[in-house]
Structure formats: C-alpha cells, structure tokens
Amino acid sequence: MMNIGKAAAASGVSAKMIRYYESIGLLPAARRTDSGYRFYTDEDVHVLRFVRRARDLGFAVADIGELLALWHDQGRASADVKRIALGHVAALERKIAELQGMVDTLRMLAAHCHGDARPDCPILTDLDAGGGR
Template identity: 55%
Template sequence: MNISQLARKTGLTAKTIRYYESIGLIPAAVRTEAGYRTYGDRDITVLQFIARSRSLGFSVEDVGHLLTLWQDRSRTSAEVKALAAQQVAEIDRKVAELTMMRQALTDLMQHCHGDDRPDCPILDRLAGEIRAGQEADDAGEGCCEHHSSFRESRV
C-alpha cells in the first residue's frame, strides 16, 4: 500500500502521515527500491488510532504517550483513564473560557441597538467608556478586565 492509499483509509492526508513520521510519532516506513513508502494493514490500525485520538482533542504529544501505553502490555488501565480525565478537564477549562467570552460579548451586544446610526455602545465599552445611566459601578476600568486570565489556547 502506498502512502495515499493509507491516507484514504485513515482519513488523514499523505502530508500528515509524512509529518508524523518526521517527528517520530510513527516509525519510518519501509521503502521500495525507488524510495516509495509502503504500508501494511497494521499501519492502518495505528494511523486510525492516531486520527481518533487527535479528533478527541489530544495533542500530538499526548497521542505519542497513548501509543506508548497502547504498545505497553504492562501499563495499567488507570494510567490511560487518567490521561483521558486530564483531557476532559482541559476541555472543560476551554468551554468555561469560551462561555465567559460569550457572556461578555452578548452583554455588550445587548446595549447596542444595531441600526443605521453611528453611535455604538459596543465600541464605546471596548474603549473603556461606560455610558451614564446604564451601569454605575467602576470609573473607566474593570468592565472587561479578565484579559490576563483569558490568554489563548487550542480547542
């Protein structure tokens, strides 16, 4: 089986498979005389394992760990379950972060009439101006001040 056949059977791209080989996630493939990579049925299973793990949000590094555990006959199921639990916790963290963003955004939108007029409370609030008579707390600071805790991460 050539690389694009394997790609088709696993839902990955040939590029991705070569990439996984290059970073050592999978061992180097056997080559034909002409240098073409050849694969067997075992490789389909391995790459599907990887694809499924990635689709569950595990990082490539985590997948490497999972592959090791999978090959290791002496590992305990508790180890694997712990990794999965950690992944669930990470997902929960991201959902919480996104939920806070969503709340802040819809709060902003609620104050905006959203019509033809140029006056826009969303921009005013992003700039730190709080319109009189709408919220009485804080003086030009604190409206959306979670940003240090809110810094980037992967889905």
C-alpha cells in the same frame, strides 16, 4: 502493502500529515520500496486510524505519543490511560469556560446594541473603556 496515498485514504490521515508524524517521531519510519516509496500494511493503517481518532478528540500530538505507547504496552495500567484522558478533559473544560466567558460578555453587549444605522454602540464603548477590568 499500499503506498501512502492509499494509507491516507484508508485511515483518514492525509499523506502530508503521515509524513509529518513520521518526521516528528510520533510514528516509526515507514518501510520503503526499492525506489524510495513508503509502504504501509493494514496494521499500519490501524495505527493511523488510532492517531486520527485521538486527534479528533483533541489530544495533542505529545499525548497521542503516550496513548500509542500504552496501546502497544500489554502490561499497561488503565489508570495511566484514564489519567491522560481526564487531564485532557480538564484542559478542554478550562478552554470552554474561557470561550463561554467571552460569549457571555459579547452577548450582553450586543443585546444593548441597536444594530441600526446609528453609530452609538455599547460594544465599542466597552472595548474603548476596557470593560471595567
């Protein structure tokens, strides 16, 4: 039995985000005191930590909803969990490849830029010309 501030501190999920997750249906509506304050149990905090950890691993809220459902489902197939996780890994790796491509291009351009008081700069020239796209 704790209010939202305590639950936030205990779980690492801000009070703001706890209310948000409730509003979008990721979490069930919290029970309330007579005066309208939300209150949480240690079990609720456990769920919040699960959500927090999944967010830290970059899962989208929709994915976390699926993971939570599987977590609660004692008859789940581990294949379903693995599928979600590896799908997420694939998305992360696509993103990494995209960012790495940017880094490679920029590093190459920057390597040829004097970086002094003169105005000539291959970085601008590349942007100017469209980089050979």
